[in-house]
Amino acid sequence: MSNEKFANIVVAIDGSDLSKRAADYAISLAKEQNAKVSAVAVVKFHQTDAFRGSTATLEKFVRKQAEIAQRWLDSARNKAEKENVRFESRVIKTRTNIPEEIIKYAMDKRSDLIIMGTRGRTGFKKVLLGSVASAVVTHAGCPVMVIR
Ligand SMILES: Nc1ncnc2c1ncn2[C@@H]1O[C@H](COP(=O)(O)OP(=O)(O)OP(=O)(O)O)[C@@H](O)[C@H]1O
């Protein structure tokens, strides 16, 4: 293990406290390993989401959500910069599948580790492992660390 190094760490951020903790983990591990952190937030939307046909309204909604997601990523960037950790981030908009987008992003970044929370902001407190975390653990092509 001592020779193994993480070079590219991906962290998935949904604005939940646990995902912020995941970002803190990612940054401190990256500092130790001299790795880069790539942070991703996926904004999912449906045409049917309340907007009943108004494309302009939907676009406005999605833009707003993406701005909020960008703020979560910016706050992670601030922490990374304080620690002198290389950092990049992306907001991804999708109509389909959040875990799939996280996994694609991780592959794109040649990630050797994905860090995320066990739960996020949309689930029930009772559930031990959220559906996004569960799908990423199941399907990712690299190790996944889930933070509790
Ligand atoms: N849209 C997203 N973009 C980026 N990361 C996400 C997103 N959704 C979840 N995550 C990551 O997955 C972790 C677990 O969240 P998950 O969504 O699986 O649980 P949940 O919200 O409690 O339940 P649910 O299955 O209802 O969504 C979060 O802490 C975060 O790291």
Ligand SMILES: [Mg+2]
């Ligand atoms: Mg969720």
